[in-house]
Amino acid sequence: MSAVLSEPRTPQGRLGLETLVASPGRALVAFDYDGTLAPIVEDPTQAIPQPGIVEALGKLAERVGLVAIITGRPAHLAVDLAGLNGAPGLSDVVVVGHYGMQRWDARTEVLQTAEAPPGIDRVRRELPSLLESLGLADADIEDKGLSIAVHVRRLPDPQHAFDVIRQPLAELAERVDLAAEPGRFVMELRPRGMHKGQALRQLAAEFSARSVMFTGDDLGDLAAFAEVRRLRESGVAGLAVCSGSAEVTELAEQADLVVDGPPGVAALIESLASAIRSSAASASDASPSDRSTGAE
Known part of the structure; x- marks a missing residue:
């Protein structure tokens, strides 16, 4: 294993990493987009990937079974922002959008999507007046088609604004039979039962x-962390990695490995690809007698 590859802090995480490196052809390596592959920015439409990270993903994808992106964004937006269509090494990448309600496969370039629930239309109608009544008419509304998010990062006091909107938006979601998902200075209203854990399980x-x-x-990635733990119980080795930030600590507390934001994720991807390459080279260099006895 590469000397620069960080070691998980938990035994289960170490086993997950060891299994991934030893048997990469049966490994599923999945990533969130915003805050993981791309830095968090004030304008979500400008969330371009961390420099070099798409190229690193291409190198990794050539060495593992499947690389996937699981995001709350519409799948096609993540594809366009990251420039994934035709990217070297990513001819088989899968992008799951809207927490599992959309899927784009690089191999076919086909986008599959579900229908929006009726509650989304009610949110569109009621949300502007609700925000105005809260004194937050300047909050950014991001209509994703199958879900709607309210961003307060660009307001003068984003923490106060987030505290103000959280309960009223949760109540609005309840009235229209949607789920309200909090995030980093954002509240998203989306269909119930759709989450990244379910998307990871299906893949x-x-x-x-x-x-x-x-x-x-x-916070929206906690369901995927829970799914990693569930998969372990069924015999699938798993590793949960947190792209760390000062804004969210809950994820770091549940992670097997914490890296320093998107730059740390880029370094992890590079070192993982290198470790797999080194492991494969060591295996091919071993003599037949070494391989038969398991010697290294």
Whole structure:
């Protein structure tokens, strides 16, 4: 294993990483987008990837079974922002958007999408007046089609604004039979029962993965961390990685490994690809007698 590859702090995480490196062809490696592959920015439409990270993903994708992106964004927006269509090494990448309600496959370039629930239309109608009544008419409304998010990061006091909107938006979601998901100075209203854990579970089953690694940064990624733990119980080695930030601590507390935001994720991807390459080279260099006895 590469000397620069960080070691998980938990035994389960170490086993997950060891299994991934030893048997990469059956590994599912999945990432959140915002705050993980791309730095958090004030304008979500400008969230471009961390420099060099798409190239690193291409190198990793050539060495593992499947690389996937699981995001709350519409899948096609993540594809466009990251420039994934036609990116070297990423001819098989899968992008799951809207917490599992959309899927884009690089191999076919087909976008599959579900229908928006009726409650989304009610949110569109009621949200502007609700925000105005809260004195937050300048909050940014991001209409994703299948969900709607309210961002307060660009307001003068984003923490106060977030505290103000949290309960009223949760009540609005309840009235229209949607879920309200808090994030980093954002509240998102989306269909119930759709979360990144479910999306990760479906990919792992479809791929018959022997190991799964998921990297995320925000509260919406907790469900994927929980799924990594559930997969471990079923015999699939797992590694949960937090793209750390000062804004969200809950994820770091549940992670097997914490890296320093998108730059740390880029370094992790590079070192993981290098470790897999070194492991494969060592295996090919071993003599037949060494391999038969398990010697290294």
